[in-house]
Amino acid sequence: MGVFLQLSKSQSRSTSAGSPGGDNHTPDVFDVGPAAPAGPLPRAGAGDASHGLHGLLERGATILAPLLFAPALLLSYQRLSQAEAGWLAVPGVLLGLAFGDFVTGLVHWAADTYCGEDTPVIGRGLVRPFRVHHVRPLEICDHGLVETVGNTCILAAPLLALFLALAAYGETSPASAFAVFTAIMTVGVTVATNQFHKWAHQENPPPLARALQRAGIILSPEHHREHHAAPFESSYAITNGWLNPLLNRTGFFRRLEGALRAVGVKPYREERAAGSGK
Numbered sequence: 277m278g279v280f281l282q283l284s285k286s287q288s289r290s291t292s293a294g295s296p297g298g299d300n301h302t303p304d305v306f307d308v309g310p311a312a313p314a315g316p317l318p319r320a321g322a323g324d325a326s327h328g329l330h331g332l333l334e335r336g337a338t339i340l341a342p343l344l345f346a347p348a349l350l351l352s353y354q355r356l357s358q359a360e361a362g363w364l365a366v367p368g369v370l371l372g373l374a375f376g377d378f379v380t381g382l383v384h385w386a387a388d389t390y391c392g393e394d395t396p397v398i399g400r401g402l403v404r405p406f407r408v409h410h411v412r413p414l415e416i417c418d419h420g421l422v423e424t425v426g427n428t429c430i431l432a433a434p435l436l437a438l439f440l441a442l443a444a445y446g447e448t449s450p451a452s453a454f455a456v457f458t459a460i461m462t463v464g465v466t467v468a469t470n471q472f473h474k475w476a477h478q479e480n481p482p483p484l485a486r487a488l489q490r491a492g493i494i495l496s497p498e499h500h501r502e503h504h505a506a507p508f509e510s511s512y513a514i515t516n517g518w519l520n521p522l523l524n525r526t527g528f529f530r531r532l533e534g535a536l537r538a539v540g541v542k543p544y545r546e547e548r549a550a551g552s553g554k
């Protein structure tokens with residue numbers, strides 16, 4: 277699922293997860309340009325999307341997504357209640373938070389590991405912002421709401437429209453109502469993850485955000501710092517990091533890379549190394 281991060285503005289300030297101790301610069305590992313980015317980096321490119329048609333889409337989707345999410349969630353809860361299974365909303369919320377964590381981890385890992393900024397379609401909008409974020413982790417703090425969640429909302433809005441229709445006209449069995457409720461939560465959580473990630477880098481996030489961080493419901497700066505340590509190859513999940521201990525311990529992403537390598541898909545840095553060695 278799509279472009280999670282709009283990480284582009286070049287400015288440093290004190291943060292939590294982006295603290296000096298965690299801000300390891302490894303431009304040779306994460307390709308953000310041909311030379312080591314000693315000075316300010318140019319905008320990562322994703323922010324450029326705020327102009328023209330894409331900008332309109334971002335702004336429209338940022339308004340539309342919550343307008344679809346709220347009734348979809350309420351209707352699907354109503355379906356659960358009609359099936360006398362309203363209590364399933366609790367595991368539905370928890371599963372949505374866990375699935376969102378997995379989805380964001382998967383996309384984050386893929387963007388950190390594969391392709392380059394020159395890759396068509398996703399290079400500038402997805403790959404580069406993620407990698408610039410390793411070098412300039414604090415830029416995210418400057419992003420407004422549309423820049424933070426707009427692109428993800430573009431992808432989420434059609435899904436939410438579909439789930440709204442399912443919630444309104446679909447089956448009322450407990451299983452199907454639970455599946456729709458959980459799917460809506462997952463999409464909502466995935467969209468919100470950009471904001472959770474931003475809060476994890478802010479020195480002074482809103483009090484409610486800090487409380488949710490302390491409760492472990494959303495990504496805490498302390499946890500996210502694990503990812504912001506070279507070589508940036510652990511703790512990819514950024515909704516709340518619930519799955520990171522399991523994914524780290526089992527070497528999930530290294531195994532996935534191994535499986536992809538076996539079918540000829542190599543991490544970008546290996547592709548580059550092979551290319552420069554010729």
Ligand SMILES: [Zn+2]
Nearest residue numbers: 384388406508
């Ligand atoms: Zn990363």
Ligand SMILES: [Zn+2]
Nearest residue numbers: 293409413500
């Ligand atoms: Zn970060």
